[in-house]
Amino acid sequence: EADIYQTPRYLVIGTGKKITLECSQTMGHDKMYWYQQDPGMELHLIHYSYGVNSTEKGDLSSESTVSRIRTEHFPLTLESARPSHTSQYLCASSDTRGGTGELFFGEGSRLTVL
Amino acid sequence: KNQVEQSPQSLIILEGKNCTLQCNYTVSPFSNLRWYKQDTGRGPVSLTIMTFSENTKSNGRYTATLDADTKQSSLHITASQLSDSASYICVVTDRGSTLGRLYFGRGTQLTVWP
Numbered sequence: 001e002a003d004i005y006q007t008p009r010y011l012v013i014g015t016g017k018k019i020t021l022e023c024s025q026t027m028g029h030d031k032m033y034w035y036q037q038d039p040g041m042e043l044h045l046i047h048y049s050y051g052v053n054s055t056e057k058g059d060l061s062s063e064s065t066v067s068r069i070r071t072e073h074f075p076l077t078l079e080s081a082r083p084s085h086t087s088q089y090l091c092a093s094s095d096t097r098g099g100t101g102e103l104f105f106g107e108g109s110r111l112t113v114l
Numbered sequence: 115k116n117q118v119e120q121s122p123q124s125l126i127i128l129e130g131k132n133c134t135l136q137c138n139y140t141v142s143p144f145s146n147l148r149w150y151k152q153d154t155g156r157g158p159v160s161l162t163i164m165t166f167s168e169n170t171k172s173n174g175r176y177t178a179t180l181d182a183d184t185k186q187s188s189l190h191i192t193a194s195q196l197s198d199s200a201s202y203i204c205v206v207t208d209r210g211s212t213l214g215r216l217y218f219g220r221g222t223q224l225t226v227w228p
Contacts, residue, residue, distance in 0.1 A: 004157075042118075042218040043158075043203075090157055101207065102148070103216075105157030 003027050006091050006106035013081055014114050021076045021109045023091030029104070030097055032074040035090040036060060037108075043090065049074055050096075081113045116141040118206050120219035128227055131194055135222045137187040137204035145209035149178055149189045152201045152221065161189070161202075191224075199226045 004025040013019055025032065030051050035043040035058075045058030049068040063085070064078050074093075078085055091106040121136045139147070146165045150158035162171045164180040164187060171178050175198075177190045191198055201221040208215050 040123075040220060040223075042220045045216070092157070100163060101146070102160045102163065103150075103158070103205075105159070107157050108155070110155075 004091065004093055004104050004106045006089075006109050008109060009107060010110050010112075012112045012114065015080075015082055017081050017113075019078050019081055019111070021089055021091075021111070023074045023076070023106055024072050025074075025093040025104070026072060027093060027095070027104065028071065029093035029095045030071070031094045032068065033092045033094075033103070034058070034064075034066060034074070034076050035092065036062070037088045037090055047076065081111075083113045086111060086113050116206075116208065116215075116217050118204055118217045118219040120202075120204050120222050122222060123220070124223040124225070126225045126227060127194055129194060129196060132190065132192050133194060133224065135189045135191075135202050135224070137189070137219055139185050139187070139204070139206045139217070141185075141206040141208050141217050143209050144182065144185075145207040147178075147180060147187050147207075148205045149176070149187075150203040150205060152203060154200070158203055194224075194226045196226050196228060199224060 007022045032049045034047040037043050044060035046060050046062040047066040049055045055066050066076050089109045092103040118139045127133050148163045149161045152158040162178040175192045180187045201223050203221040204219040206217045
């Protein structure tokens with residue numbers, strides 16, 4: 001079982017609120033990712049990180065921001081949530097230095113913005 | 115354009131029956147193909163990985179095949195169980211860059227009825 005954790009699992013907030021989705025992994029993986037997933041659709045990469053102090057935007061434009069101050073921690077922040085941000089957010093990590101490249105996913109954070 | 119197409123979109127079978135899920139891709143150059151299982155409300159979990167030289171790989175009741183010439187893969191589930199009800203996602207990695215970009219299918223939603 002993967003040692004990658006996301007909190008909160010579910011969040012319902014009002015428009016304009018600031019939220020942070022937490023993601024932590026204890027596997028020492030160098031690369032971490034945030035994906036957005038809507039029902040019946042493929043996962044879309046919104047952010048990724050190669051390591052500490054490295055962050056990059058993914059394929060899907062997102063108003064969220066991320067940080068990687070510690071290897072194990074990769075939080076995602078929305079400064080002002082809107083209903084269009086309602087979605088499932090999945091955090092993942094992988095070991096690109098010697099592993100198979102397998103993605104290990106967290107349980108997901110389901111965000112609803114009213 | 116690099117794409118991953120999965121079929122069928124959804125499938126309902128009776129417990130104990132076998133089924134086969136399809137994945138066609140246009141990703142090039144090809145590195146590997148993975149099948150992930152995603153239970154409702156959970157993160158995806160890797161089932162198998164197929165590289166260019168592999169034709170078949172099994173993981174318990176799951177057997178994946180790969181035809182790199184036709185760019186097709188299948189996931190065969192034998193003697194289905196209720197716990198097999200999930201979304202099965204095909205993910206193809208390219209080797210056109212050091213990033214190893216991932217391309218996700220939309221998944222096949224499998225429902226197993228008692």
